[in-house]
Amino acid sequence: MWILFKDQMMCYGLRFPTVCNYFPPHNSTCFDLLYQQAGCNYILGEIPPQLIPGLNTTHVREILYEFDIIKNHADTNITMGLQAESCYQPLWFKSGNVTLLVVRNGTNYTEALEFCLDRDAVIFNEINDTGIQKIIERKLYNSVEYFNLNDWWLGIDDLDTEGDLIWNIGDKLLPGDYVNWNPMYFGFHPTDDCGIFEADQGWKWNIRDCAESHPFVCQKYFCRYPPRVMKEIMKINFITKDTCMPPCLLHENCVNNTCVCSELYYDYNCSWNAGLYAAGDGRIGNKTFVTFKGTATYEQATEYCADIWGTLAVPNTAEKHEFILSKATGNLTGFATAMWLGMTDLDKEGVWKFVTGELVNLPPDFVTNLTGDGKIPWYSYNTSSSDKRWHFYYDEADLLLNKSAAVDFCAHMEGHLPIIRDDDENTRMGDFLAANQAKWKLAYPGVPDRVTHESAWIGMSREAHEPLQNLKWDDGIIANMPTLWYNWRGLSLPSENISKMYHSWNYPPEPDGVRLLGGVSYDEFCVAIKSNKKWFDWECSNKLHVICELGECVGEK
Incomplete structure (x- = not known):
């Protein structure tokens, strides 16, 4: 008996869309509507393609039964079976101590790693026991049956040195480590470098050609496990020098292999002071500081200052340091990125003195390589917090990175993005952005969004499946929000410890979790600070400026 309803009919006690036939054959529109009837999203999800031929030979009740199985898996245990994602959309899920995302679309190895890095993750890696191996087997066990996906990238390769297999996070596979190689695997594979x-x-496990296309699984990493970055950031300020023979004298520079007078001196064997025009001056206490736009070696600058009865600037107090910095920033913007100071360790390596003879209070002896062996530039300047964390600032106009690349950048110096604990830290970072944004816009105007030059990433984010109140710092501590933010959303106030934590949200509305642009919504899972010293959540794929921190993140010394 057939009973018609609006857009639906009932047959054999089963209600289903009128575009469907109860018996085969079926069309794609029918499959989509039945998938939706079972509770799945056929747009964000995907009907497993390997099921379609079989479903096309059976009746609607059996089709709904298969779809109900998929829906049940998605709602009860997302770690069991790849079909769980096909009901809704691929989601990050946690199993044991790992957090994973299945990506069914095939790419080459490098593109797979870049995809994961853009999401603060690496390709599933560092399998050190059978338990972790079983997690991935359990999740992907029906990938062939449902999606005809057999081979999946594994986050291990010997791209750097043939035979030295390295996990994406940088750990080398050592003799005695857990392995699960195919019996046909042999250690010699000169043309194949990437794991599957x-x-x-x-x-x-096996090793294949990295150019092959395979699906993959991303695994979240945390600050204690910074990844080995294949998208090398090689932005270094190279200084090239001509070579003159014989070497040039003190007041000369080598230009096109010829010694000429430095711009600080002119004729009569480059002995006369050129009388440079000052870019600006200022007085603090009984000292007058004058800035010049001319360039010189340290020795030339030292002698030039002596010729005008002075010395290179000596920042021997915090007050003088800030004054000199403000004058340099204000007078030399657009002309220079650095300025000589009156301090050296020429007398004894590592023992720094001002030109007045006064010993300099040294910063801590960082146990890390602050340029990552040349992979990142030297920082412009640094500040310290009340609890001895250090922040490193970079003022290159074109140093713009997405959140994942910014994390990688700081990882090169074994650091992480800033974890802001008080207003002093927040103010310094906001002031840094405010002082540089105009210069950056002039030097590198070709950026699509005005927020780019006004903002820098901070170490706060949430997983894609987590609610807004789960925003947390990279050390795992939940972030605090304004009281009105919780009240407006009908949420309980956080614990007393969380509510005492510093915050500087641009509220209202931040954090709001989504940005609308041209009728399209963009999810915002990462957080940045703006030049007005306020925080906002933002799309992790956008590119902002970078500030790094060395401090108390788990695993750092």
């Missing part, structure tokens, strides 16, 4: 799982071989 093979479903039809019992999820054994």
Whole structure:
């Protein structure tokens, strides 16, 4: 008996869309509507393609039964079976101590790693016991049955040195470590460098050509496990020098392999002071500081100052330091990125003195390589917090990175993005952005969004499946929000410890979790600070400026 309803009919006690036939054949519109009827999203999700031929030979009740199985898996245990994502959309899920995202679309190895890095993750990696191996087997066990996906990238390769297999996070696979190689795997593979799982071989490991296209699984990393970055950031300020023979004298510079007078001196064997025009001056206490736009070596600058009865600037107090910095920033913007100071360790390596003879109070002896062996530029200047954390600032106009690349950048110096604990830290970072944004816009105007030059990433984010109130700092501590933010959203106030934590949200509305642009919504899972010293959540793929921190993040010394 057939009973018609609006857009639906009932047959054999089962209600289903009128565009469907109860018996085969079926069309794609029918499949989509039945998938939706089962509670799945056929747009964000995907009907497993390997099921379609079989479903096309059966009746609607059996089709709904198969779809109900998928829906049940999605709602009860997302770690069981790849079909769980196909009901809704791929989601980050946590199993044991790992957080994973399944990506069914095949890419080459490098593109897979870049995809994961853009999401603060690496390709599933560092499998050190059978428990972690079983997590991935359990999740992907029906990938062939449902999606005809057999081989999946594994986050291990020997791209750097043939035979030295390295996990994406930088750890080398050592003798005695857990392995699960295919029995046919041999250590010699000169043309193949990237790891895979093979479903039809019992999820054994093997090595393949990195240019092949395979699906993959991203695994979240945290500050204690910074990844080995393949997208090398090689932005270094190279200084090239001509070579003159014989070497030039003190007041000369080598230009096009010829010694000429420095701009600080002119004729009569480059012995006369050129009388440079001052870019600006200022007085603090009984000292007058004058800035010049001319360039010189340290020795030339020292002698030039002596010729005008002075010395290079000596920042021997915090007050003088800030004054000199403000004058340099205000007078030399657009002309220079650095300025000589009156301090050296020429007398004894590592023992720094001002030109007055006064010893300099040294910063801490950082145990890390602050340029990552040349992979990142030297920082412009640094500040310290009340609890001995250090922040490093970079004022290159074109140093603009997405959140994942910014994390990688700081990881090169074994640091992380800033974890802001008080107003002093927040103010310094906001002032840095405010002081540089106009210069950056002039030097590198070709950026699509005005927020880019006004903002820098901070170490706060949330997972894609987590609610806004789960925003947390990279050390795992939940972030605090304004009281009105909780009240307006009908949320309980956080614990007393969280509510005492510093925050500087641009409220209202931040954080709001989404940005609308041209009728399209963009999810915002990462957080940045703006030049007005306020925080806002933002799309992790956008590119902002970078500030790094060395401090108390788990695993750092």
